[in-house]
Every structure is written in structure tokens, then in C-alpha cells.
Amino acid sequence: MHIVKLNAIDSTNTYLRQFAMQYPLQDYTVIYTDEQLSGRGQMGTIWISQPGKNLTFSVLKHFKGFPLEQLFFVNMKVSLAVFKTLRQLNIPDVHIKWPNDILSANAKIGGVLIENSVKNATTFESIIGIGLNVNQIEFNGLQSVSSLQRITGKTFDLDELLHHLVSALISELDDYSQWDLEVLQQEYEAQLFRINKPSTFKKQDGSLIMGFIRGVSETGKLIVELEDAIFQEFDLKEVKLLY
Incomplete structure (x- = not known):
């Protein structure tokens, strides 16, 4: 992995996409910022994060020989990488809320936004944006939002957590040609928030x-x-x- 840390930028996804257009970047190039001024979520929603308290970063991954109609399996793998990392940290009652919000109990603690640049029917690059509420305590009255510190009472080292998450992404994404899609889908569905309720x-x-x-x-x-x-x-x- 190659991590580029910046003090403040509009959006890590936008910055990484522009960076990748100018230079031939390797897989798992990471753009990480203390403050994201215009963070984005699914469907154009805004991701608000207190400076220096949370993780907001984007990761580049190239895919070759991967059918475009199976793109959502990348979302599944990324969501599971975050899910597994939080489980290893003993965060309680973690779920994936479709398509890729991360919850603890009923409270949102993270989210994923993947933007793809398609070259042909089986070749594309993904910019994987991840936001995770870590050490932020106040959320301006927002309901159903929490953070790792609010849940556990512990303060987390952001750099250490970032390396943990990127390592999990590498573990999940590196062998994509060997994915058992049926098993992957079952694994993702098993962690879905309110499945069968x-x-x-x-x-x-x-x-x-x-x-x-x-x-x-x-x-x-x-x-x-x-x-x-x-x-x-x-x-x-x-x-x-x-x-």
C-alpha cells in the first residue's frame, strides 16, 4: 500500500480519481485526509466528519477479467472487509445496511462509496471511498449515528486503524479471480441489517x-x-x- 496523507481536501474520491488520471498509480494507493470538506455518500448525500476525529480515505484498485455485471460483488467484499475489521476490534452488533452502510446496533458508524471507471466489458478501476466515525462524540443532534469511541469508551489511533482497514481490503480484494460468488453472496447476506425481519x-x-x-x-x-x-x-x- 502507498498512503498519501493530506490535511484537508474536498473529497478523497475526487482527489484520487484526478490523481489517477495524471499518474499510473499502483493498486492500494490510498488518499487519507484529516478533514474532508465535501465528503459524499450514496445518492449524493453529504458525509459530515469532524476534523481529525474520524477516518475518511479512498483506495484505488484495478480489475481485469472481471465482468461488469458482477460489479456489486466488489461492494460486497469492501463492506465485508470493514465489517470484519470492526468485529476484530470487538465492536458489538455490527451489521451491513444495504447496500453498504455499516451499523452498530441501529446506529450508523460508517459508509462506503465506490466509483468505477470502466475501460471495457471486463476491465475497470474502482475508487473505494470509506468513511468511519471513530473518535467523534457529538453529531449535532443527528439521530441513529454513533462512533467507535461512543460505543466502546475507547480512543482509537487513526493511523493504526487505517492500516488495519487497508490490510483487510487487500486480503479481501487481491484474489478476485478466485472468488466463489455464491459463497460471497451468502456471507454478505448473512450480515445484512434486518435480514428476514x-x-x-x-x-x-x-x-x-x-x-x-x-x-x-x-x-x-x-x-x-x-x-x-x-x-x-x-x-x-x-x-x-x-x-
């Missing part, structure tokens, strides 16, 4: 529906069992899990 979802038009999360499709859509044993797949923009 009655849940409420908000659709794009504002209406609410009830159902059970039964898993994800190979393309990353959420599989929900509705009334009368009807199964329906939802994309990220189509439905939001409320509780």
Missing part, C-alpha cells in the same frame, strides 16, 4: 410498504418479500429502509 420501506413516491428482506440480487438489488409471498427487487433509488 419484518421491516418498513419508503418508496420513491413517499408511500410505505411492509416486507421482509430476503437477500440481494447479483446486480445488487434488494430482494423483498411482500404480502402474499410476492418477491420484488428494488434498486437503491427506488426504496429506503426505515426500520
Whole structure:
């Protein structure tokens, strides 16, 4: 891994993408900042992080001979890398909230944003952005948000945690040609927040529906069992899990 640490930038994903356009970067080049001024989440949401308290970083990974229709398996692997790292740190009740938020109990502690630059049907590069609430205590009244320090009462060394997370990513992503996709999907689904529990979802038009999360499709859509044993797949923009 090659880590570039910066004091403050708009977005680690944006910086790394521009950096990669100018120079031939190796896999696991990392851009890490103390302060991210314009951090982004899924669907254009804003990631707010107190300077010097949390981890906000992006990692470059090239893929060759990997079918584009299987892109969501990269999301699965990245989410599992973060999940496993937190479990090793004894963070309690860790789950992955579809598609790639990281929770402890019902509180969000992290998130993943992967942006891909496609060269052809089997070649692309991924910029993997990860935000993790570590030592921040106050969240300006935001509900259902927490941090590792709030959960454990411990202060974490950010540099040490960063190396731990990047090492986990290397372990999960390096052998992608050998992935057993069926096993990977089962592993990801087993850690899904509210899997097989009655849940409420908000659709794009504002209406609410009830159902059970039964898993994800190979393309990353959420599989929900509705009334009368009807199964329906939802994309990220189509439905939001409320509780």
C-alpha cells in the first residue's frame, strides 16, 4: 500500500480519481485526509466528519477479467472487509445496511462509496471511498449515528486503524479471480441489517410498504418479500429502509 496523507481536501474520491488520471498509480494507493470538506455518500448525500476525529480515505484498485455485471460483488467484499475489521476490534452488533452502510446496533458508524471507471466489458478501476466515525462524540443532534469511541469508551489511533482497514481490503480484494460468488453472496447476506425481519420501506413516491428482506440480487438489488409471498427487487433509488 502507498498512503498519501493530506490535511484537508474536498473529497478523497475526487482527489484520487484526478490523481489517477495524471499518474499510473499502483493498486492500494490510498488518499487519507484529516478533514474532508465535501465528503459524499450514496445518492449524493453529504458525509459530515469532524476534523481529525474520524477516518475518511479512498483506495484505488484495478480489475481485469472481471465482468461488469458482477460489479456489486466488489461492494460486497469492501463492506465485508470493514465489517470484519470492526468485529476484530470487538465492536458489538455490527451489521451491513444495504447496500453498504455499516451499523452498530441501529446506529450508523460508517459508509462506503465506490466509483468505477470502466475501460471495457471486463476491465475497470474502482475508487473505494470509506468513511468511519471513530473518535467523534457529538453529531449535532443527528439521530441513529454513533462512533467507535461512543460505543466502546475507547480512543482509537487513526493511523493504526487505517492500516488495519487497508490490510483487510487487500486480503479481501487481491484474489478476485478466485472468488466463489455464491459463497460471497451468502456471507454478505448473512450480515445484512434486518435480514428476514419484518421491516418498513419508503418508496420513491413517499408511500410505505411492509416486507421482509430476503437477500440481494447479483446486480445488487434488494430482494423483498411482500404480502402474499410476492418477491420484488428494488434498486437503491427506488426504496429506503426505515426500520
